[in-house]
Amino acid sequence: MSTRSLFRRLKTLAAGLLALIVLHQTLARLLSKTLRRRMQVPAPAPLGRLLDSAFRRRLQPEEDMVRRCGIKKGMRVLDLGCGSGAFTLAMAKQVGEKGEVVALDLQPKMLKSLQRKLQQPQNHRWQKIIHTSVGAAQALPLPSESVNACCLISVLQEVPRREQALSEVYRVLKQGGVLAVSEFVIDPDYALPHTTMRLGEQAGFIVEAVEGKPWNYTVRFRKPQNIEGG
Numbered sequence: 001m002s003t004r005s006l007f008r009r010l011k012t013l014a015a016g017l018l019a020l021i022v023l024h025q026t027l028a029r030l031l032s033k034t035l036r037r038r039m040q041v042p043a044p045a046p047l048g049r050l051l052d053s054a055f056r057r058r059l060q061p062e063e064d065m066v067r068r069c070g071i072k073k074g075m076r077v078l079d080l081g082c083g084s085g086a087f088t089l090a091m092a093k094q095v096g097e098k099g100e101v102v103a104l105d106l107q108p109k110m111l112k113s114l115q116r117k118l119q120q121p122q123n124h125r126w127q128k129i130i131h132t133s134v135g136a137a138q139a140l141p142l143p144s145e146s147v148n149a150c151c152l153i154s155v156l157q158e159v160p161r162r163e164q165a166l167s168e169v170y171r172v173l174k175q176g177g178v179l180a181v182s183e184f185v186i187d188p189d190y191a192l193p194h195t196t197m198r199l200g201e202q203a204g205f206i207v208e209a210v211e212g213k214p215w216n217y218t219v220r221f222r223k224p225q226n227i228e229g230g
Ligand SMILES: C[S@@+](CC[C@H](N)C(=O)[O-])C[C@H]1O[C@@H](n2cnc3c(N)ncnc32)[C@H](O)[C@@H]1O
Pocket: 042, 043, 051, 052, 080, 081, 082, 083, 084, 085, 086, 087, 104, 105, 106, 107, 110, 135, 136, 137, 138, 152, 153, 154, 155, 158, 159, 160, 187
């Protein structure tokens, strides 16, 4: 095969892939809009199984996602919109026994799946580290400057008042704390990296890094440190 025909084939393949993504996004957005209107919830709880599946893990390995979020030993982390806890246990492993993970979600049914997972004998040791909480991103039930990191994985675009939610995250984060926002194109609420960056910056955060690929990425922000007398 000549270089030119290989190039042409690659171009066709890329165009096909792009068309598939656009088609998927259009159909998935329509379907999720209809479902949400009917069920009155952001992401129906039965979706929890798919979110916490081996298939998802292959596309978004836990260790990779936790690393992207900038989670370190001993941190107090907020897994905001944790869902069925697809990444919560991996966060707990990362913070270790001296750390804590607050797994917060709007839907008690989602948290039940995580609690069931924590009841399994092999997960008992994480019970001391993971604390589940029902709550809304727009009014976080946490004191100001009480967490080191906050992760929103496929959540931000589901929140109706995103600015209010980000201002709440800003409030509960310690100075110099990390906000990590991850988006994945399979999610009907997927947003492009520049949209996520703009939202974070408008809330006062500073972009530290963008990791992954545009279709499966994490933007890591920092809450600025207050410089006294500056
Ligand atoms: C697509 S799921 C992602 C769950 C999990 N982060 C994951 O990646 O598997 C979005 C989750 O965000 C939660 N959520 C949506 N809006 C929320 C809000 N305003 N406050 C708290 N949680 C919210 C939903 O209940 C749902 O569990």
